[in-house]
Amino acid sequence: MSKTDLYMSNEPLITNLSNSQDNKVNVFGVPFDATSTYRIGSRFAPNAIREAFQNIEIYSNRLKKDLENVNIKDLGNLAKVGDITEMNKMVKEVTKEIIQNGKIPAILGGDHSLTNGSVRGMNKSTLVVFDAHLDFRDEFEGLKLSHATFLRRLYEDDCVSNLIHIGSRAATKAEWDFVNKDDIKIIDMQKIYNLESGLREFKDELTSSNDIYVSIDLDVIDPAFAPGVGNPEANGMTSREILEFIYCLENFKLTGFDIVELIPSYDNGSTSALAARLLAELICIAES
Numbered sequence: 001m002s003k004t005d006l007y008m009s010n011e012p013l014i015t016n017l018s019n020s021q022d023n024k025v026n027v028f029g030v031p032f033d034a035t036s037t038y039r040i041g042s043r044f045a046p047n048a049i050r051e052a053f054q055n056i057e058i059y060s061n062r063l064k065k066d067l068e069n070v071n072i073k074d075l076g077n078l079a080k081v082g083d084i085t086e087m088n089k090m091v092k093e094v095t096k097e098i099i100q101n102g103k104i105p106a107i108l109g110g111d112h113s114l115t116n117g118s119v120r121g122m123n124k125s126t127l128v129v130f131d132a133h134l135d136f137r138d139e140f141e142g143l144k145l146s147h148a149t150f151l152r153r154l155y156e157d158d159c160v161s162n163l164i165h166i167g168s169r170a171a172t173k174a175e176w177d178f179v180n181k182d183d184i185k186i187i188d189m190q191k192i193y194n195l196e197s198g199l200r201e202f203k204d205e206l207t208s209s210n211d212i213y214v215s216i217d218l219d220v221i222d223p224a225f226a227p228g229v230g231n232p233e234a235n236g237m238t239s240r241e242i243l244e245f246i247y248c249l250e251n252f253k254l255t256g257f258d259i260v261e262l263i264p265s266y267d268n269g270s271t272s273a274l275a276a277r278l279l280a281e282l283i284c285i286a287e288s
């Protein structure tokens with residue numbers, strides 16, 4: 001090995017700490033925030049999450065899994081485009097190739113509209129969404145396709161076998177009416193006030209699931225814990241509460257996930273630290 005190989009790092013990419021050539025989880029970033037409607041800047045999030053990830057402990061004492069011994073492949077960031085349809089197509093194709101190679105995509109947003117591409121690139125599975133908002137608007141500010149409508153589009157196009165939505169507290173009356181009419185599984189904030197019963201409801205719903213894709217909009221977390229998001233909403237989950245939900249996925253088949261809507265310029269470090277922790281624990285679950 002040359003001294004250059006030895007002494008240079010590939011930062012901001014997540015670098016392989018293990019000697020293993022085998023890899024299971026493939027990370028990629030989507031620096032796209034063109035459909036953000038309030039604060040912008042989530043295009044800078046993929047590298048901010050990587051930087052935080054490189055600075056936390058990656059042995060999970062809870063899951064007894066050591067990521068120091070795991071080869072995490074980082075593919076870098078998606079090429080920059082300004083058009084959502086083009087971005088969705090690219091994310092879908094990259095996700096599809098990762099799945100065809102037998103790997104697990106771990107996607108770092110960007111705004112939440114990327115999930116409209118990634119889920120379409122997956123085999124049909126259970127979609128678990130953590131989000132303060134329902135994202136079930138029919139259109140928003142003139143856009144049929146945006147970070148506020150993508151879930152409606154995925155649902156209408158029958159892209160998921162089951163949908164479980166966790167942490168909601170902010171949506172229009174029309175959105176609440178829509179999800180209630182269609183009997184979509186919503187574990188809203190009021191159900192999480194009693195954490196144990198919220199977790200039980202989640203576990204009961206998971207038992208019939210085969211493949212599971214998880215999408216985390218960081219605004220599901222209370223702004224006190226995660227201030228650096230695009231559309232902060234009060235009365236959210238704590239860091240501990242979301243991690244307890246994530247740990248419920250242990251022993252289920254996690255086939256892909258994304259973490260979206262972090263805005264580094266509004267963050268004090270708390271949000272990126274939590275995003276990195278979620279990334280680490282989800283990789284641990286995906287690897288076991």
Ligand SMILES: [Mn+2]
Binds near residue numbers: 217231
């Ligand atoms: Mn949201």
